[in-house]
Amino acid sequence: MMVAPIELEIGEAIGAPVERKEDHKLLVGQAQWVDNMRVPGMAYMAVVRSPYAHARITRVDVAPALAHADVVAAYSAADLQEEWAGSLPCAWLPTEDTKAPPHLPLAADKARYVGDGVAVVVASSRAAAEDAAELVEVEYEPLPAIVDPEAALAEGAPLVHDELGTNRCYTWRLDAGEVDALFDEAEVIVRGRFRQNRLIPTAIEPRAVLVQPLPANGEFTMWSTTQVPHIARVTLSGVLGIPEAKLRVIAPDVGGGFGSKLNVYAEEALALGLARRLGRAIKWTEGRSEGYLATIHGRDQWQEIELAANADGKISAVRARVVAAMGAYLQLVTPGIPLLGAWLYAGAYDVQGYSFECTGVFTHTTPTDAYRGAGRPEATYAIERAVDALAAKLGKDPVEVRRLNFIREFPNAIAAGLTIDSGDYDAGLDLALGTAGYKELRTEQAERRAKGDPKRLGIGLSTYVEMCGLAPSKILGAIRYSAGGWDTATIRCLPTGTVQVLTGVSPHGQGHETTWSQIAADLLGYDVDEIEVLHGDTAVVPLGMDTYGSRSLAVGGVALYFAAERIVAKARLIAAHKLGVEPSQVDYVRGRFTGPEDSIALKDIALAAWTAHDLPDGVEPGLEASFVYDPPNFSWPSGAHLAVVEVDTETGNVEVLRYIAVDDVGTVVNPLIVDGQIHGGIAQGIAQALFEEAVYDDDGNLLTGNMVSYLVPSAPDLPSYELDRTETPSPTNPLGVKGVGETGAIASPAAVINAVCDALAADGVTDIQMPATPERVWRALEEAKR
Amino acid sequence: MIPAPFDYEVAESVEHAVELLGGREDAKLLAGGHSLLPVLRLRFARPALLVDIGRIEALSYVRDAGDRIAIGALTRHHDVVGAALLQEHCPLVPYAAGLIGDPQVRHRGTIGGSLAHGDPAGDLPAVLLALDGEVDVVGPEGTRTIAAAELFRGPFETALGPQEVMTEVRVPKLTGDHGWSYLKFRRRSMDWATVGVVAVVKGNGSIEEAAVGLVSMGATPLRARATEQALLAGESDPAALADDGTDPPSDTNGSAEYRRHLVRVLVRRALEEARPG
Numbered sequence A: 001m002m003v004a005p006i007e008l009e010i011g012e013a014i015g016a017p018v019e020r021k022e023d024h025k026l027l028v029g030q031a032q033w034v035d036n037m038r039v040p041g042m043a044y045m046a047v048v049r050s051p052y053a054h055a056r057i058t059r060v061d062v063a064p065a066l067a068h069a070d071v072v073a074a075y076s077a078a079d080l081q082e083e084w085a086g087s088l089p090c091a092w093l094p095t096e097d098t099k100a101p102p103h104l105p106l107a108a109d110k111a112r113y114v115g116d117g118v119a120v121v122v123a124s125s126r127a128a129a130e131d132a133a134e135l136v137e138v139e140y141e142p143l144p145a146i147v148d149p150e151a152a153l154a155e156g157a158p159l160v161h162d163e164l165g166t167n168r169c170y171t172w173r174l175d176a177g178e179v180d181a182l183f184d185e186a187e188v189i190v191r192g193r194f195r196q197n198r199l200i201p202t203a204i205e206p207r208a209v210l211v212q213p214l215p216a217n218g219e220f221t222m223w224s225t226t227q228v229p230h231i232a233r234v235t236l237s238g239v240l241g242i243p244e245a246k247l248r249v250i251a252p253d254v255g256g257g258f259g260s261k262l263n264v265y266a267e268e269a270l271a272l273g274l275a276r277r278l279g280r281a282i283k284w285t286e287g288r289s290e291g292y293l294a295t296i297h298g299r300d301q302w303q304e305i306e307l308a309a310n311a312d313g314k315i316s317a318v319r320a321r322v323v324a325a326m327g328a329y330l331q332l333v334t335p336g337i338p339l340l341g342a343w344l345y346a347g348a349y350d351v352q353g354y355s356f357e358c359t360g361v362f363t364h365t366t367p368t369d370a371y372r373g374a375g376r377p378e379a380t381y382a383i384e385r386a387v388d389a390l391a392a393k394l395g396k397d398p399v400e401v402r403r404l405n406f407i408r409e410f411p412n413a414i415a416a417g418l419t420i421d422s423g424d425y426d427a428g429l430d431l432a433l434g435t436a437g438y439k440e441l442r443t444e445q446a447e448r449r450a451k452g453d454p455k456r457l458g459i460g461l462s463t464y465v466e467m468c469g470l471a472p473s474k475i476l477g478a479i480r481y482s483a484g485g486w487d488t489a490t491i492r493c494l495p496t497g498t499v500q501v502l503t504g505v506s507p508h509g510q511g512h513e514t515t516w517s518q519i520a521a522d523l524l525g526y527d528v529d530e531i532e533v534l535h536g537d538t539a540v541v542p543l544g545m546d547t548y549g550s551r552s553l554a555v556g557g558v559a560l561y562f563a564a565e566r567i568v569a570k571a572r573l574i575a576a577h578k579l580g581v582e583p584s585q586v587d588y589v590r591g592r593f594t595g596p597e598d599s600i601a602l603k604d605i606a607l608a609a610w611t612a613h614d615l616p617d618g619v620e621p622g623l624e625a626s627f628v629y630d631p632p633n634f635s636w637p638s639g640a641h642l643a644v645v646e647v648d649t650e651t652g653n654v655e656v657l658r659y660i661a662v663d664d665v666g667t668v669v670n671p672l673i674v675d676g677q678i679h680g681g682i683a684q685g686i687a688q689a690l691f692e693e694a695v696y697d698d699d700g701n702l703l704t705g706n707m708v709s710y711l712v713p714s715a716p717d718l719p720s721y722e723l724d725r726t727e728t729p730s731p732t733n734p735l736g737v738k739g740v741g742e743t744g745a746i747a748s749p750a751a752v753i754n755a756v757c758d759a760l761a762a763d764g765v766t767d768i769q770m771p772a773t774p775e776r777v778w779r780a781l782e783e784a785k786r
Numbered sequence B: 001m002i003p004a005p006f007d008y009e010v011a012e013s014v015e016h017a018v019e020l021l022g023g024r025e026d027a028k029l030l031a032g033g034h035s036l037l038p039v040l041r042l043r044f045a046r047p048a049l050l051v052d053i054g055r056i057e058a059l060s061y062v063r064d065a066g067d068r069i070a071i072g073a074l075t076r077h078h079d080v081v082g083a084a085l086l087q088e089h090c091p092l093v094p095y096a097a098g099l100i101g102d103p104q105v106r107h108r109g110t111i112g113g114s115l116a117h118g119d120p121a122g123d124l125p126a127v128l129l130a131l132d133g134e135v136d137v138v139g140p141e142g143t144r145t146i147a148a149a150e151l152f153r154g155p156f157e158t159a160l161g162p163q164e165v166m167t168e169v170r171v172p173k174l175t176g177d178h179g180w181s182y183l184k185f186r187r188r189s190m191d192w193a194t195v196g197v198v199a200v201v202k203g204n205g206s207i208e209e210a211a212v213g214l215v216s217m218g219a220t221p222l223r224a225r226a227t228e229q230a231l232l233a234g235e236s237d238p239a240a241l242a243d244d245g246t247d248p249p250s251d252t253n254g255s256a257e258y259r260r261h262l263v264r265v266l267v268r269r270a271l272e273e274a275r276p277g
């Protein structure tokens, strides 16, 4: 059925700062967290974890744990072997020869990182399970460990998986244009080598899982703190050999994920396997320090970037090489994460030559995977740092070099091979510079230097573009991702004047219930409060690809638009019938059909469709429609961020004095939610730049294993953000939306470190590794003095 | 993140607490719990019995004691911050207490717990040391007074016996001739000090008394004795000696080398700030 586009009246609900529908229940303590749930017969699971990063497991004896009065069962890896029909899933093997070693929920022969599960205990309380877990006797034969991904590639490095004969997981390349020739012709070449510090996502809600079996029917219901209930169902049915239709996965309220819950974990498989074996409900809740070992980490890469440019600073080509830590095993999308930045190492700049290479490497560390931005913060950091280096080399203002290179024609087929939908990079930069008072800041900076103030001022820019809205299924197939990038929406207009919206994108803090209500309200002419949004339960919404990669609105939200078109198309037939005219004679505006003489509300048609007393021939009863939307392109948010920092040259302390962010995320449905997403993203980006780093010692012990030593900043440590935006709708979808979940985290590390280096440029400092701790800043200054 | 099993008793009075401590081996006092509970949850400590003194209200007070201010050991950091007597006579103490942790920590944690825990990274131990304060402890043999200089023995180790309860902390009243400063250098607002520096200086024109306390520069809170002597001798750069005799740790917040540098910067700044008049 071909349908005419709906005339959208943007501005009634879409674009309004509607307060989040979700918040009341969160604030009054009525949220449904997995850890709060209790079902009859529930037992608790605890995992015995390796204290060694690399060790042969020579003996596991669970008998002492079984002797504990409250223990129900205890198993070693060998005891559970027959529960598994397959490995834990990795859905993205980027090359044909990518090495994907087996990854079972418990390690049998060898432990490969501190935290690797080696045995499991089930008891009648969580405390008893943890007590008994200590009683399990495991004998280890410790082996040398390797934690740095570059060192892991060296000849003779300890192997994470002996049978592979190497720690190299894959090497993936992308070459476009005459890169070597452009470098040969270049008048200026700048090079940068950067470290992407390993980060721990630290969602406010730790992971938890509860599985309730219905043994008589072979059915299982799993409540999990997951971003991806649908993907979990598909993949866990394979791990456990449970028919997909017999497995129901529910993500109730989920307290953040930042990518860490875009995964399918050993504990989910264990809870399912134990529930099946024991015939009773099993629950597991992660401790915070346990989570720091057992939940994925982000980043951990070494990057090298080279720019070829002419003497004016016009860049002709970019060459980038990345060595990325996979950790000890491949989790759901581990190998693909650095590749999500593969097309962005030229940033917002127009180049002819482009070459990118990434090598994934196993190390004896917690597996890495998606963390807010996933690949794009890394790419943005490399190019934005390199552009500043180019400006410094030419003695030019970094603003000028950026302007010289901006992409200005849209859509733009970039050298790397994709097409940027839309943008206006100058507009964002102008706004940011204006808000900041760029000239005045430069004057103040010079004055401070002139009078020898030990507290230097630094100004740093990050003019980024990113690709999100994952993703066209065809492209995902071409890069060997093993699922599609579509998503679903269903609209059900109930007879009594309210609407159910079902979405396949399962939120975990983003406010989908509010945003989707706003869109449905505008399209269908209801109040925001008359829309109920359902999600996160595979029995309620069987199809979906869930929430990550800033995709929800750009894919799931657009599916909602097209489902609304189907509702309106069907309702139009009924409306015309009621008004006694032809469908073509009926106009539709925001919930009302108007014919030449009379009009009728969509709500009345919903009732008429339900009674079905008087429908046109061939029209089914009910007013319900679904749509599965596969986006034709990624969406490409962009913007200009500007950080102003003060660096104390005596102590090395960095303080972010001001942070200005101008983002273009396409159409803004809810400015409060958009600002909130940007705030959180910037906070995590500043955290990467200045505070957070997962540090391992040479033996593979995590030295930052709790929230005292792993420095997640909080409100007093961060400035108040000065936000502004430009709105360039994406031409590839009817809502014009792009995506906002990750922009802050993508843009900000570069802005902050550019500012720190700018502050210390006159002192001879050219680079400081993230996080720019006081000690690192002090050492960089000492180094520069020599 | 769940402590190993332990028994729990509520003490009705100091004497009751002493008695309960004596009844069981491996018993521990519980005050605000903000140092002890994290240790229990990580299972670094496994006491068999916790004796909760958190409800002995008689141990929560701030009183004028002549040339000193007396603070009950169970006074919460938050109440120390707000105590008018301390604000008037020894504002260094409430200022430093106000920099501890975050509001939650300050509402639970107690001054006695802070001192008895003996954490070389704690703020108040170095403050007490620089002020030459003292504490009273009650044990099976009665009450004794321990001077700050004798209190701190090693990392998480104090002069208190296993059956002793700290009851009172006393700090001197500062006068118009005193200047003071507390500089706490930390990565995040709620963190322990990477390095902390307490300076208390007395003098009208020339310096008569000088005390410099150091946080996180060794196994216990320390005094920067070389700096103090150089100050009294009128030497030109006393702060340059601030790391003399220290043995700073190396951890993810900073290497020993960096801490040695940092303490010299902070001592210089603290002395500038503390200079009376």
Ligand SMILES: Cc1cc2nc3c(=O)[nH]c(=O)nc-3n(C[C@H](O)[C@H](O)[C@H](O)COP(=O)(O)OP(=O)(O)OC[C@H]3O[C@@H](n4cnc5c(N)ncnc54)[C@H](O)[C@@H]3O)c2cc1C
Pocket (backbone or CB within 6 Å): B028, B029, B030, B031, B032, B033, B034, B035, B036, B037, B038, B053, B073, B074, B099, B100, B101, B102, B105, B108, B109, B110, B111, B112, B113, B114, B115, B116, B117, B121, B122, B123, B124, B160, B164, B165, B166, B167, B190, B191, B192, B193
């Ligand atoms: C997140 C966080 C941040 C923190 N930040 C800081 C900081 O920046 N600076 C800082 O100095 N501290 C900090 N602390 C520690 C805080 O100050 C604690 O409150 C304090 O160290 C201990 O006091 P408490 O009353 O909680 O003692 P508890 O935890 O109850 O006890 C600590 C120890 O002292 C013993 N004890 C307690 N009271 C007595 C007594 N009256 N007599 C004898 N023994 C006793 C206990 O047996 C135990 O061994 C922080 C704590 C947390 C959780």
